Every structure is written in structure tokens, then in C-alpha cells.
Amino acid sequence: MTTSAPAEPTPFAREMRRRRALRRISQLELATLAGTTQRHLSFIESGRSTPGRAMVVRLAESLGLTLRERNSLLLSAGYAPLYAESAWDAETIGPAVEALRSILTGHLPYPAVVAGPRGELVLANAAFDVLTEGAAAHLLAPPVNVLRLALHPEGMGPRVVNLAAWGRHITESLRTRASAHPDPGLEALVEELDGYLPAAAPDPDPEADPDPEAQAEHLGFAVPLRLRTSAGELRLLTTLTSFSTAVDVTLAELHLEAFLPADAASAELLRRREDARAGTGLPH
Numbered sequence: 001m002t003t004s005a006p007a008e009p010t011p012f013a014r015e016m017r018r019r020r021a022l023r024r025i026s027q028l029e030l031a032t033l034a035g036t037t038q039r040h041l042s043f044i045e046s047g048r049s050t051p052g053r054a055m056v057v058r059l060a061e062s063l064g065l066t067l068r069e070r071n072s073l074l075l076s077a078g079y080a081p082l083y084a085e086s087a088w089d090a091e092t093i094g095p096a097v098e099a100l101r102s103i104l105t106g107h108l109p110y111p112a113v114v115a116g117p118r119g120e121l122v123l124a125n126a127a128f129d130v131l132t133e134g135a136a137a138h139l140l141a142p143p144v145n146v147l148r149l150a151l152h153p154e155g156m157g158p159r160v161v162n163l164a165a166w167g168r169h170i171t172e173s174l175r176t177r178a179s180a181h182p183d184p185g186l187e188a189l190v191e192e193l194d195g196y197l198p199a200a201a202p203d204p205d206p207e208a209d210p211d212p213e214a215q216a217e218h219l220g221f222a223v224p225l226r227l228r229t230s231a232g233e234l235r236l237l238t239t240l241t242s243f244s245t246a247v248d249v250t251l252a253e254l255h256l257e258a259f260l261p262a263d264a265a266s267a268e269l270l271r272r273r274e275d276a277r278a279g280t281g282l283p284h
Helices: 011-023 027-034 038-046 053-062 067-076 091-106 126-132 146-151 163-180 184-194 264-280
Strands: 112-115 121-124 225-229 232-242 255-261
Touching: 011 038, 011 067, 011 163, 027 038, 027 053, 038 053, 053 067, 091 112, 091 121, 091 255, 112 126, 112 146, 126 146, 126 225, 126 264, 146 163, 146 184, 163 184, 232 264, 255 264
Parallel strands: none
Antiparallel strands: 112 121, 112 255, 225 232, 232 255
């Protein structure tokens, strides 16, 4: 009596197991989300069953993969990528690019930028110069990385009053993203950015009186950016917007970061800067 050797896991099967493990989802949970059975998913992950293209897409969606990761998963299963990756001058995404430009202009007098997944600057409005004030030329030479600019000792770093708290908020957010969507380039950037931050302060004694200066580092619901400028200190909140329904890799990987004043003094300072710009005839 002979027995057949177990099927050799395919590249797709290995990738499926890896992706599922990263998200700590059981086979039963993923099968339920994808509308299949645990048995079928087990066969797929062992290489005993070859899924159709539609099933690969459903599994990728259920895992919450990015469009780039979904294309990669399709390739590992032997299928062509589903999602296009357009160049910036492509007609297909022209309307979206123009919409982003309009949003940036409409956000004035407050700064706003559009950046790629690793902080690559794509677009910025005129108020962005409040963030680049005094930065070294090499940090402003294309391609500009807004994450590096924000924390670098020759960038915004020395002007950020609460660099430890605000900077760690940035790096922890990036680290969380990198853990869910592994990217060696992003992981290397996080390690670099961590090196620009001062050591974290020890946890305060829970029974001690609150430190007024420490309380000033946050608003109770968010960590503001406290930025020294030539015109005074700014306190800014940030919001992130993305194309959640994009079906183009280029657009899906972008996010718009808009800065908002956290107090009336900051709003007034930014309005005065914009009025001065308008008075000099500088471009908006």
C-alpha cells in the first residue's frame, strides 16, 4: 500500500498563511469573511486546492490588504494584477489630482500636504512654508520626505516644542501600519525617525499632582504640534484623509494631511501670514 506525499505549499499558499498570521485571524474567521468554508481555506493554504481569481480577490479584501498587496497576492496565485498603478500625469487620475489641488488651496491659510505611503511629498499648498522655515536645503531638495522633515534635527525638529510626544505619536502610528502591511522601506524609515527623538520621559507617579506643563502637551483628545516660528508659537492639530474607494494603486496610497489651528492665537498668526503673502503678490 502506498500513500501520496502531501501537496507542496505553493507561493500563494505560503503568502496566504503569512498574511493571515500577521492579522491574527483564524482560518474560520477568514473563511466566514470571504464567504467560503474553513475546509476549503485549509486546502488552499496547504496547496491542495487552487483558488479562482474571484476567490483570491475575496480573500485579499477580507484580509484588509492594500491594493498593492492585493495585486501581489494575485501574482503569487498566477493571475494578472487587478488594480492599475497610474503615473501622475495619466488622464485616468487627472480629475482626482485636480480635486486634491482644490482642497489644498481651499484649506488656506492653514498648511496642508499630500504625501505618499512613506511620506513622499506629492503636493502642498503655499502655507506649507511655515513647516519648512529654517530647514536645511538637503531636506527640501526633491524628493522631499515630509516625515523626515518633521523630525530631523536640521528640519522641523528643533522648532517642535513637544518633539518627544508629537514625534513618538508619528513613529508609533507608522510602526502600527508597518506591522499590518510589512514594508522594509517603511520599517527602515521608522528606525531612522526614532533616532531623531529624545528619550521618552518616565511614566509619572499616578499619585502625584498633575504637571501643568505635561498637561499642556495634549488637548485631552489629541496631541497638538507645538511649533516655534519667526512670528510666534503655533499649536496645530492634524487630520488625515485618503481615497478609501480608490481602485488605482497610486491614489489609494496617498493621504492628505491638513493642519488646523488648535487655538485662536494660532489661527490669527496663520491668517496674518496669508494676508502678508497676498499683499506681496506671492503665489498661493
